[in-house]
Amino acid sequence: NAGVMQNPRHLVRRRGQEARLRCSPMKGHSHVYWYRQLPEEGLKFMVYLQKENIIDESGMPKERFSAEFPKEGPSILRIQQVVRGDSAAYFCASSPQGGDKQYFGPGTRLTVT
Amino acid sequence: KNEVEQSPQNLTAQEGEFITINCSYSVGISALHWLQQHPGGGIVSLFMLSSGKKKHGRLIATINIQEKHSSLHITASHPRDSAVYICAARGSQGNLIFGKGTKLSVKP
Numbered sequence: 001n002a003g004v005m006q007n008p009r010h011l012v013r014r015r016g017q018e019a020r021l022r023c024s025p026m027k028g029h030s031h032v033y034w035y036r037q038l039p040e041e042g043l044k045f046m047v048y049l050q051k052e053n054i055i056d057e058s059g060m061p062k063e064r065f066s067a068e069f070p071k072e073g074p075s076i077l078r079i080q081q082v083v084r085g086d087s088a089a090y091f092c093a094s095s096p097q098g099g100d101k102q103y104f105g106p107g108t109r110l111t112v113t
Numbered sequence: 114k115n116e117v118e119q120s121p122q123n124l125t126a127q128e129g130e131f132i133t134i135n136c137s138y139s140v141g142i143s144a145l146h147w148l149q150q151h152p153g154g155g156i157v158s159l160f161m162l163s164s165g166k167k168k169h170g171r172l173i174a175t176i177n178i179q180e181k182h183s184s185l186h187i188t189a190s191h192p193r194d195s196a197v198y199i200c201a202a203r204g205s206q207g208n209l210i211f212g213k214g215t216k217l218s219v220k221p
Contacts, residue, residue, distance in 0.1 A: 033208060043199065045208040056206040089154060098207040099143060104156040 002027070004094050004105035005074075012111045013082050021077040021108045025094030031055075032075040033102060034067060037089040046090075048098075049075060055098070082112045116140045117202050119212035126219050132187040134215045136200030139181065146201040146209060147174050147185050159185070161203075190219045 005024040013019050025032050034046040045059040049069035060067065064082075069075040079086055089109050093102035117138045126132055136145070147159040160167050160174040162183070167174050171190075176183040187194055195218050201209040 031207065035209070035211075042213040043201075043209075043211040045210065048206060048208050056208055059208070091156060095207075099203075101158055101161040102146070102209070103158060104148070106155050109154070 004029075004092060004103050006090075006092050006105035006108050008108060009106060010109050010111070012113060014113055015083055016081050019079040019082050019086070019110055019112075021079075021090050021092075021110070022074040023077070023092030023094075023105055024074040025092075026103055029094035029096050029103070031095045031098050031100075032069050033093045033095075034075070034077050035091045035093065037091065037107075039088065043091065046077070050098070079110075082110075084112050086110060087112045116210050117200055117212040119198075119200050119215050121215060122213065123216045124218070126190050126217070128191060128219055128221050130190050130219075132190050132194075132217065132219075134185045134198050134200075134217070136183045136185070136212055137181060138183075138200075138202045138210075140202055140204065140210060142202040143205060144203045145176055145183050146203060147183075148199040148201060150197040150199060150214065152196065156199075159198075187217075192219045192221050195219050 030051050032049045035043045037043045047067045048056040064080045066078045089107045091107045092105045095102045120135050144163045149157045171188045173186040197214040199214045200212040
């Protein structure tokens with residue numbers, strides 16, 4: 001059973017471009033969480049999704065950021081018009097049910113130049 | 114004041130020492146997680162607990178719900194235990210609220 005997969009592992013974007021980060025949860029997991037870790041800071045919750053539904057997006061910046069978890073395929077975190085402050089490690093985690101232990105992916109390190 | 118506080122922030126130990134990392138939280142939680150983040154950045158979930166105590170190998174986690182406090186213990190520490198240990202409180206919606214982490218360095 002493969003773990004949580006994230007790709008790309010490293011992503012470089014120029015200011016103003018779009019970044020798309022993908023997360024494939026573990027097999028059998030229908031709950032996905034996205035977290036961000038800014039340089040020298042702790043992890044912060046961004047959004048919690050279940051298949052085709054956003055359960056909690058209280059940690060998402062109001063503009064430029066969106067997330068989806070379609071019926072088929074990976075969860076996508078999309079950042080439009082990236083700025084230098086978006087440079088961070090973005091981690092995805094998944095769980096079978098909402099209250100279960102979460103399993104983390106390896107993260108995507110986004111660098112905005 | 115952060116909702117989840119960890120101490121100490123940094124910890125250096127000699128190989129073989131018994132290590133304790135503390136976590137206090139001010140929010141109502143449904144469970145508490147202990148995570149390990151390796152120097153390369155990967156995150157491993159060590160424990161999820163809502164009461165009592167759990168043990169896995171040399172790692173022990175305890176939680177006191179009334180006092181809103183949890184501890185992570187490492188017995189017979191080893192240099193390979195060097196990592197950042199993160200406490201995270203799980204809210205009612207399932208999202209995690211993280212402490213700032215404790216950076217552990219175990220010297221041979």
